[in-house]
Amino acid sequence: MATNASTRIRVFLAGLRALLVLTVVLGVAYPLAMTGIAQVAFSDQANGSKVKVDGKEVGSSLLGQSFDIVGPDGKSTGQPDPKWFQPRPSAGNYDPLASGASNYGPENADFIQLVKDRKAQVAAFNGVPEDKVPADAVTASGSGLDPHISKAYALIQVDRVAKERGLDPAKVKKLVEDHVDGRVIGILGDERVNVLELNIALQKLAATK
């Protein structure tokens, strides 16, 4: 019986010792070594694919951001700024501290109303009929940080942006077409336009007018 009891205690303590050893290997050595390699070999990606304009960081090419009108207090007014291409609706207002989705089910009455309202708003804002408004323009993404919109959503915004900035619509349309990314290796994912990159290019175009 004595050996049996000591076996039990040994097995019990082995559990604790195994956890400690594996924590050192898998929880400290592994992630820190990976961080080291990532920082040396892929520092741009590892640090969040930062986007700079005139040397100043304005965000990340991977994270969508809000293009609402900014009030005098530096806060968003919740009104889309017509000068910019607009991103998709976001459940977290493009705040990376609140990533996530709406989780609305397809029969939720609030959600149905929200989609209707958004459709009317996007159509009026861009001066297009409602049936030209694509699905991504009226639905929130999973992350609330989607950096992309569909080509169709970018195209219906061209005339409004061009008019607002006094630019030739043909040039703005060309800009959008240059910023359409196809599917990865032709088959993965979906066609898309990166809104931040498009708007940076738009700003440059406007500056050289």
Add this chain to the structure above:
Amino acid sequence: MSPTVAGILQLSLLVALLAAVHRPFGDYMAKVYSSEKHTRPERWIYKAVGADPDSGQRWGIYLRSVLAFSMFSLLGLYALLRLQDKLPWSLGFAPMKADQAFNTAASFTANTNWQSYSGEQAVGHFVQMAGLTVQNFVSAAVGMAVAVALVRGFVRVRSGEIGNFWVDLVRGCVRILLPIAVVGTIVLVASGTIQNLADPHTVTTLSGGHQTVTGGPVASQEVVKELGTNGGGFYNANSAHPFENPNAFTNLVEIFLILVIPFSLPRTFGTLVGSAKQGYAILAAMFTIWFVFVVLMTWTEMHHNGTALEIAGGATEGKEQRIGVPGSSLFAVSTTMTSTGAVNSFHSSFTGLGGGITMLGMMLGEITPGGVGSGLYGMLVMAILAVFVAGLMVGRTPEYLGKKIGAGEMKLVAMYILVVPATILTMTGVALALPGERASILNSDSPHGLSEVLYAYTSGANNNGSAFAGLSANTEYYNVTIGLAMLIGRFVTIALVLALAGRLAEQRQVPETVGTLKTHKPLFVGTLVGVVVIVTGLTFFPALALGPLAEGLA
């Protein structure tokens, strides 16, 4: 190219990759678990653990080792979460509340990775690494160890020993998971997933607003989150977050990582029992159901039925533009049919039928292909049941792989099959009967509300961890009960599987005769698929009819 054609090609590419890899990788895993040699670093680890790697364990000791290790994992992670403000890189986060810390610790220890917290608002970098990343590895290695122990039960003759847990645990971590995780991390980082130790910093955006950009050792956790079919996101948005899953290429890599071990383990099984065909029969049953579900899911999401989705013109709510509808459907089925639970799109906003498919995928018991290890042992239990049912039809004592399936074995199998559904349905019923707990439902005006609660307990007890996230589950009641569901769904089933392994290992080998059921033939694969679908269907049909089916057909 139309989205449908692109989706079909994407699926074909994934299947081709898995087909190419499963054989060499499955054989490699068989070698890992049967080799007599220890590497020098492994010997150091055994010394530190205080375990003799060359001694065999009977099932009782094996189980006690699993439980001792998992109990300390639970306590250790709980302590880290409760003390995180005293740890480095805490980002100033407060300690997690007791009920939520219990829920989180149970969740990661049980390979579930249900999260009632939001990563970017609650957990600092140190706890992500030393607590959560570690459990991502070891809970996966525990699952594989138990699966291999069950396979040894079939192989060994008149021996009570089913292996050595410490050896299986350590080898699973350092010879299988870690090397793939290192390569995978580098691939993900090169493609844009972040890997740093930075604090969040605020930038002025292009239009003059402000945005706080987060940091973290994301890639090293992301890769093992998928590979070990864990699923707990570094961030709240999980694999929908661009810092976790930056593009359609990483999306495919992540789906591949989710599926590669579960779809390769049948080969490992076949190699270990000395008959590749037996492994292929299991693989065929797993693959058939997974494939049918992927096709159904893609179809229903592309057709976007549902009032709001029809007005919008597409089932894009909760989905990312760069990933698209087919890439989201493929991920959703793969994550719910393994025990992963990572999401790249939010299942609550899927079409009614799509949501039902994700739920049914979990209710099948996560065996098609299932979580790492747990999928294989779950499917082998179903195979024993299928053999038993077939035996009843022809009036013969059933046997599987040369072992007799007697009353003792069947009792364990029956308990295994009942534990999880009983937990889910009882807990769902109780929660729905309590008015306070009903208040946590978001979509309370439709059958969707029932789906939210049913999904939560299904996800917990099946150790999946994905959420129909409308439910506000961060309450004391849900944290504690879902935490218990996860522990029951994981460790009671493991105890039954190991007991079964022990009984099988003690038996003599029954010689094959002309009357023996051929368990590598299509007839058996069909029986197995039928048994899986019927057992699950009968168990859950009433609950599904009230939730997703009522919604999808409305």
